[in-house]
Amino acid sequence: MTETIARRARVTALYICLIVLAVIFSGPLGWLILTSLKAPNELSVFPIQLLPSTPQWHNYIDAITFIDFLGYARNSLILATLSAVLTTISSAWMAYGFARLSAPGKKFWFGLLISTMMMPGIITLIPTYLMFAKMGLVDTYVPWILWGLSGAAYMIFLFRQFFSGMPKELEEAAILDGCGHVRIFWRIFIPQSWPVLAACMVLTFTAAWGDYIAPSLLLSSDRTTLAVAMTAGYVNEKGFPVQNLLAAGSTLFILPVLLMFLFFQRFFVQGFSTSGLK
Amino acid sequence: MTATLEALRDTPPGTARPRSGKRGRAGQRTRTFYLFVGPWIAGFVLLTIFPLAYAFWMSLTNTDGLSPNWSYVGLDNYVRVFQDQQTIASLGRTMVFMLATVPTGVAAGLAMAVLLNRDFRGRALFRALFYLPAVVPGVAAALTFKIIFDKNAGFANAAIGATGGEPISWLADPYVRMVLIFMILWGVGGSMIVSLAALQDVPRELLEAAKVDGAGPVYSFFRITLPLLSPIIFFQVVTGVIGSLQVFVPSLLLAPVNGAAAVTAVPEGNYFFMVHVYAEYFAKSHFGYASALLWVLFLFVLLITGVVFKIGNRAVFYGGVDPSERKD
Numbered sequence: 143m144t145e146t147i148a149r150r151a152r153v154t155a156l157y158i159c160l161i162v163l164a165v166i167f168s169g170p171l172g173w174l175i176l177t178s179l180k181a182p183n184e185l186s187v188f189p190i191q192l193l194p195s196t197p198q199w200h201n202y203i204d205a206i207t208f209i210d211f212l213g214y215a216r217n218s219l220i221l222a223t224l225s226a227v228l229t230t231i232s233s234a235w236m237a238y239g240f241a242r243l244s245a246p247g248k249k250f251w252f253g254l255l256i257s258t259m260m261m262p263g264i265i266t267l268i269p270t271y272l273m274f275a276k277m278g279l280v281d282t283y284v285p286w287i288l289w290g291l292s293g294a295a296y297m298i299f300l301f302r303q304f305f306s307g308m309p310k311e312l313e314e315a316a317i318l319d320g321c322g323h324v325r326i327f328w329r330i331f332i333p334q335s336w337p338v339l340a341a342c343m344v345l346t347f348t349a350a351w352g353d354y355i356a357p358s359l360l361l362s363s364d365r366t367t368l369a370v371a372m373t374a375g376y377v378n379e380k381g382f383p384v385q386n387l388l389a390a391g392s393t394l395f396i397l398p399v400l401l402m403f404l405f406f407q408r409f410f411v412q413g414f415s416t417s418g419l420k
Numbered sequence: 421m422t423a424t425l426e427a428l429r430d431t432p433p434g435t436a437r438p439r440s441g442k443r444g445r446a447g448q449r450t451r452t453f454y455l456f457v458g459p460w461i462a463g464f465v466l467l468t469i470f471p472l473a474y475a476f477w478m479s480l481t482n483t484d485g486l487s488p489n490w491s492y493v494g495l496d497n498y499v500r501v502f503q504d505q506q507t508i509a510s511l512g513r514t515m516v517f518m519l520a521t522v523p524t525g526v527a528a529g530l531a532m533a534v535l536l537n538r539d540f541r542g543r544a545l546f547r548a549l550f551y552l553p554a555v556v557p558g559v560a561a562a563l564t565f566k567i568i569f570d571k572n573a574g575f576a577n578a579a580i581g582a583t584g585g586e587p588i589s590w591l592a593d594p595y596v597r598m599v600l601i602f603m604i605l606w607g608v609g610g611s612m613i614v615s616l617a618a619l620q621d622v623p624r625e626l627l628e629a630a631k632v633d634g635a636g637p638v639y640s641f642f643r644i645t646l647p648l649l650s651p652i653i654f655f656q657v658v659t660g661v662i663g664s665l666q667v668f669v670p671s672l673l674l675a676p677v678n679g680a681a682a683v684t685a686v687p688e689g690n691y692f693f694m695v696h697v698y699a700e701y702f703a704k705s706h707f708g709y710a711s712a713l714l715w716v717l718f719l720f721v722l723l724i725t726g727v728v729f730k731i732g733n734r735a736v737f738y739g740g741v742d743p744s745e746r747k748d
Contacts, residue, residue: 159535160542164549170606171556173575174564190578232459239456245449251457254464260658261468262721264666264694265714268701269471269478272485292463323452352557355669369559374679383566385573392563396556403555407548 171396178202178389185385198386205390209375211368218351218367221286226347228290229297230339236293237301238327242313259295264355271359281362286350297342304338305331344406348399368395472718479711486705497712507713510696511720514665517597517692521604522660526653529611534641536612537619547616554610562673565603566591591676597689600670611656618652619645647737654732661728665721668694693717 177185179197206212240252274285312334313326321329332339357367372395376388454461479497483490501507536547553561568575569590577587590599622645630640671692677685683699697717700710 153540156535156540160546163532163535164546167550167553167606167609170553170561170564170568173568177567177573186573190575190582236457236460239453243449243453243456245453248453248457251461255460258464258468260662260725262662262666262718264668265718265721266468266471268698268714269475269711270467272478272707273471273474288463288467291459292467293460298460323456327456348555348557352559354557354559354673369557372559372563373673377678385567385570388563389567392560396560399555399557400552403552404548407551 174389175393177386178205178393180386182384182386201386201390202394205376205387205394208384208387209371209391211371211391211394213364214366214368214371217361217365218369221283221357221367222347222350224283225286225290225350226343228287229294229346230342232291233293233297233342234301234332234335234339235327237298237305238323238331240298240302241305243323255295255298259299261295267355267359271356274360280360281365285356285360294346297346300342301335301338304335308334340406344402348402351399475711475714478707479709479715481708483707484705485707490708493708497709498716500709501712501716506691506696507693507716510691510693513689514667514692514694517601517667518661518664520601521664522657525605525608525611525660526656528605528608529656530615530649530653532608532612533615533619536616547613551609551613554607554613556607558669559673561603561606562670565599565606566674569595569599591674591687593687593689595689596674596687600674600690603670603674611660614652614656615649618649622648650736654736657732658725658728661724662721665717665724666694667692668698671695672698 176193178201179199180191180194180201181196181198184191184194240248240255270285271280274280279285308331312330313321313323316326316330351367352369353367354369354373358370361367361370363371372388372391376384376391378384480492480494481490482493482497532550536543536550556564567573569577571577571587571589571591574590576590581587588595590596626644626648627640630644635643671686671690672682672695674690675682675685675687680702683695684703686695686699693713694717697710697713700706700713704710
């Protein structure tokens with residue numbers, strides 16, 4: 143009897159903890175959405191007004207027309223897709239080399255790869271930008287193509303861990319059949335590794351979609367991405383932010399990431415657990 | 421070039437071509453390896469080594485990035501780094517920020533992972549709710565926090581007002597640093613997910629055996645779970661330290677002014693080392709001096725990472741189950 147009471151108390155305590163945390167963690171986004179539905183005169187009233195008296199759904203339409211939302215969204219979409227596809231394919235390509243081929247120098251390069259995972263990335267960004275500027279590549283998508291083609295160290299590592307776990311017999315049989323490594327990679331390894339491909343796509347897409355600093359350095363204001371445009375666009379004639387439209391725009395900006403997250407949550411988690419970081 | 425072409429011809433690696441002997445086959449294998457790994461090596465040289473070298477070269481000059489009249493100034497810029505009050509102050513602030521966010525972030529993430537590492541109704545929902553903020557892009561997180569902590573229309577001041585307090589200028593000194601730390605810790609779900617994945621790899625037999633031997637849950641946690649988790653905790657500390665030493669984008673995003681001028685408007689509390697570097701480059705066009713600052717930061721990050729590894733090697737337990745032998 144006392145045992146069941148103690149157990150029930152424990153379960154209740156657990157749920158109280160979880161609910162408090164859930165309120166804290168979803169609070170900011172909740173407030174963002176509530177703000178996005180308020181009329182301008184409801185933004186700063188005393189005392190606090192939590193809910194809008196009538197949800198101003200047209201704020202969302204206004205947010206899209208206040209700035210060239212769709213134009214910037216298109217730029218973001220192109221850039222994020224380009225970056226995700228190239229990074230994924232090239233990371234898998236290079237991981238195949240590290241997982242399945244041997245050559246003098248392999249140990250060295252792999253060690254280097256692992257240490258670049260800890261490279262301070264922000265530090266190289268500014269000189270990289272200056273270099274691209276000297277090469278006349280500012281305001282083009284070429285930098286992202288180059289970044290994509292050279293892969294991402296963390297993703298290469300992820301694929302390498304996955305490929306290493308695949309049975310050797312697979313490619314031995316293929317080699318006996320006269321199949322080369324390029325074809326083994328495309329025909330056997332790529333079709334088998336869709337969970338990692340999906341994880342890598344989702345992670346690189348969302349990273350590129352949300353990235354602020356690289357597009358703000360490299361792209362001019364009309365070619366830039368939504369992430370950059372969001373920060374500067376929603377101001378009135380006096381230069382003050384239009385809070386409700388800003389909130390509506392931000393909600394729309396987060397939406398694709400949120401949807402990807404909901405549909406591919408599994409892959410986000412898998413991305414971390416399959417890597418077997420040790 | 422010929423190596424690439426030959427490899428592209430896609431000769432089966434096992435079947436030697438008529439003329440080539442043993443050496444030819446090894447050469448072929450090496451070429452295939454570099455065909456696969458080559459793009460990464462090229463990218464590393466072009467997009468990491470070269471920019472670093474370029475920055476080092478600039479750090480020896482007084483260039484402003486545009487004017488053709490520049491000259492070598494030797495190590496003057498490096499001497500200046502240590503005479504610049506801003507450098508020392510911003511480095512100190514960065515260290516405080518690191519110490520405030522990394523240990524709390526890792527510990528909170530671990531605590532939440534422990535909370536979720538059991539079977540109960542609604543587990544998936546709570547996991548998603550806690551993790552969600554970590555996938556919200558930094559730009560959107562900053563805009564959200566600016567709205568919440570807005571002086572006139574924000575939730576924070578509204579709540580303070582409801583209890584009769586005076587409104588606070590959250591986005592100015594000294595409070596803005598607190599807002600930044602809240603914002604960073606809001607994304608602690610990322611750390612939670614990594615720790616949770618590791619917790620689920622702790623072999624059940626081990627915990628059950630300990631229970632049979634009479635060990636309580638607290639004892640098992642500190643003596644079994646935590647040592648098995650130490651590599652992943654160490655990994656989080658290393659990446660957290662490296663990331664927080666370079667913090668600067670959140671400072672820009674929380675600044676009261678947006679766009680290119682943001683860097684000149686960052687409140688002192690959020691004026692971290694990398695913000696200083698950025699300001700020297702783009703607000704003052706001191707390219708030479710800013711490049712020297714960048715190199716000092718680079719060496720500092722390497723030094724701190726080295727120290728963390730030195731400590732970590734003693735504290736981390738590597739005797740766990742090899743993840744490649746896992747059966748799931």
